Amino acid sequence: MSDVRDAGYDDFVDALADGEGYYVECDEGHGSLPPRRACPHCASRDLSEEPLPETGTVESCTEIHVPTPSFADDAPYVVAVVDFGPVRVTGQVLADPEDVEIGSTVAPTVTETATEGDRLVAFELR
Amino acid sequence: MTNVRVAGVGLTHFGHHPERTSRDLFAEAGLSALDDADVAAGDVESVYYGNFMGELSEHQGHQGPLAAEALGVDAPATRYESACASSGVALRQAVRDVRNGEVDVAVVGGAERMNNLETAESTEALAIAADDLYEVRAGMTFPGAYALMASAYFEQFGGSREDLAHVAVKNHANALGNDHAQYQKEITVEDAMESPPVASPLHLYDACPVTDGASAVVLVGEAYAESEDLDAPVAVTGTGQGGDKMALHDREDVATSPAATDAAEEAYEDAGVSADDVDLAEVHDCFTIAEVLATESLGFFETGEGVDAARRGVTTSDGDLPVNLSGGLKAKGHPVGATGTSQVAELTKLLRGDHVNSEHVPDATTAVAHNAGGTVASAVVHVLEEVEA
Ligand SMILES: [Zn+2]
Numbered sequence: 001m002s003d004v005r006d007a008g009y010d011d012f013v014d015a016l017a018d019g020e021g022y023y024v025e026c027d028e029g030h031g032s033l034p035p036r037r038a039c040p041h042c043a044s045r046d047l048s049e050e051p052l053p054e055t056g057t058v059e060s061c062t063e064i065h066v067p068t069p070s071f072a073d074d075a076p077y078v079v080a081v082v083d084f085g086p087v088r089v090t091g092q093v094l095a096d097p098e099d100v101e102i103g104s105t106v107a108p109t110v111t112e113t114a115t116e117g118d119r120l121v122a123f124e125l126r
Numbered sequence: 127m128t129n130v131r132v133a134g135v136g137l138t139h140f141g142h143h144p145e146r147t148s149r150d151l152f153a154e155a156g157l158s159a160l161d162d163a164d165v166a167a168g169d170v171e172s173v174y175y176g177n178f179m180g181e182l183s184e185h186q187g188h189q190g191p192l193a194a195e196a197l198g199v200d201a202p203a204t205r206y207e208s209a210c211a212s213s214g215v216a217l218r219q220a221v222r223d224v225r226n227g228e229v230d231v232a233v234v235g236g237a238e239r240m241n242n243l244e245t246a247e248s249t250e251a252l253a254i255a256a257d258d259l260y261e262v263r264a265g266m267t268f269p270g271a272y273a274l275m276a277s278a279y280f281e282q283f284g285g286s287r288e289d290l291a292h293v294a295v296k297n298h299a300n301a302l303g304n305d306h307a308q309y310q311k312e313i314t315v316e317d318a319m320e321s322p323p324v325a326s327p328l329h330l331y332d333a334c335p336v337t338d339g340a341s342a343v344v345l346v347g348e349a350y351a352e353s354e355d356l357d358a359p360v361a362v363t364g365t366g367q368g369g370d371k372m373a374l375h376d377r378e379d380v381a382t383s384p385a386a387t388d389a390a391e392e393a394y395e396d397a398g399v400s401a402d403d404v405d406l407a408e409v410h411d412c413f414t415i416a417e418v419l420a421t422e423s424l425g426f427f428e429t430g431e432g433v434d435a436a437r438r439g440v441t442t443s444d445g446d447l448p449v450n451l452s453g454g455l456k457a458k459g460h461p462v463g464a465t466g467t468s469q470v471a472e473l474t475k476l477l478r479g480d481h482v483n484s485e486h487v488p489d490a491t492t493a494v495a496h497n498a499g500g501t502v503a504s505a506v507v508h509v510l511e512e513v514e515a
Contacts, residue, residue: 006259009259009260032376033260033376040371040376059278059380060274060275060277060278060281060380060381061274061277062270062273062274062277062325062326062327062328063323063325063326064265064266064267064269064270064273064324064325065322065323065324065325065326066249066267066269066324066325067249067265067267068246068249068250068253068262068265068267069246069247069249069250070250071265072246074265077265079264079265079266079270079274080274081274081278081374081375081380082375088375088376089260089375090260090261090264090266090373090374090375091264092264092265097326102277102278102281113265118263120263120264120265121260121263121264122264
């Protein structure tokens with residue numbers, strides 16, 4: 001892979017790292033993650049960036065024991081789908097697995113993998 | 127619109143064949159399907175071929191022409207890629223072309239070579255069926271995604287790891303006599319419960335293996351079958367396909383598979399049957415929880431009520447609705463691009479009465495195949511019926 005940025009995605013991660021996470025919202029109120037030119041739920045092209053709520057709720061989670069090579073030195077780790085209301089986000093929860101459960105409150109952040117130092121979306125328990 | 131008959135089917139052994147190219151695997155399956163159909167390669171008018179990870183595993187794109195030449199067929203050939211539903215969507219296209227009268231004789235199949243990769247490499251290759259930006263880069267694996275679905279399912283509807291273990295035990299038991307199956311080994315609920323964790327709550331025995339193999343079916347229009355006096359008692363009477371958002375987090379609900387529900391409803395309506403008419407099914411059990419979601423989407427059980435069907439004996443070989451009599455992906459194996467047509471090959475043999483497990487369904491006339499891609503962002507369902515005794 002080259003070092004070329006993925007417009008939309010890398011901007012999103014930059015913003016999360018600065019504590020200024022956002023999501024894309026259409027005029028019908030559907031949330032999604034960038035890059036978007038049309039709402040994936042209703043096709044509206046009237047989209048705006050809205051601030052991501054400061055905390056979300058774990059909707060589902062799993063402790064991954066068998067990773068891909070890019071996460072070889074990170075396993076085991078917890079991945080969760082987190083509900084922020086208008087939008088959901090997938091990321092790693094930076095906590096002991098036994099402390100993470102469906103319904104846990106988390107805040108978004110950005111971390112790096114232990115394996116290759118890649119940035120990734122993560123959550124901290126609140 | 128002509129009826130579509132399954133004139134012949136072919137399968138390789140599913141298992142560990144790291145040294146065999148997918149073109150060779152497909153040649154074996156496709157030629158045996160042509161022989162089973164008693165159709166000459168020269169009569170084939172189009173080839174539909176499913177494959178998922180050929181670029182990564184064999185450095186080979188553009189595989190349609192390779193598939194055709196492997197069979198000695200000189201006809202247009204196209205590769206279809208829809209992750210684990212690749213040959214299922216290939217089949218759907220072939221069914222529509224035969225129905226419309228554009229093609230009289232079609233070969234549909236698929237192949238996958240995976241065991242030439244290291245385990246970590248194949249895990250990575252499979253993961254790209256998920257959303258790269260928002261799932262894979264967050265550390266998601268393919269088992270991890272299904273684990274998220276299982277966790278959400280347990281939370282919303284109940285069910286336990288032990289319920290899922292019964293799915294694995296059932297499918298291993300079904301594969302015992304199937305010479306094409308990767309695993310012909312009985313397992314116990316205890317074995318499954320005690321196997322190592324992969325992505326909680328899923329353990330090793332909740333997961334299908336990494337498999338090399340190929341499958342093929344020969345489809346013909348009814349007029350061709352009659353003029354050539356073919357023995358083709360099974361017809362594809364319904365086809366349906368559904369789609370959903372790529373990433374789990376963009377779905378309305380993480381614990382159901384609405385794309386499969388849409389596919390099933392379309393296929394049932396197309397065939398003029400309902401879930402109650404179905405005598406047996408082959409469903410996409412890449413993980414035990416996937417079989418549960420599939421059987422609910424197919425309308426066999428209400429949402430949230432399918433998790434203990436294997437445990438209650440409803441979907442076992444002696445149950446009211448046998449599911450995965452072949453052994454399923456879990457025990458027969460899951461050569462990704464070959465899976466969809468392998469389900470149809472198995473069902474055809476089960477309905478014809480020449481499958482090792484046909485004795486369990488002697489009166490069956492209606493069968494359903496359910497093939498899913500990724501975490502069911504793609505789903506394709508076909509109805510097969512025995513139309514001649
Ligand atoms: Zn919208």
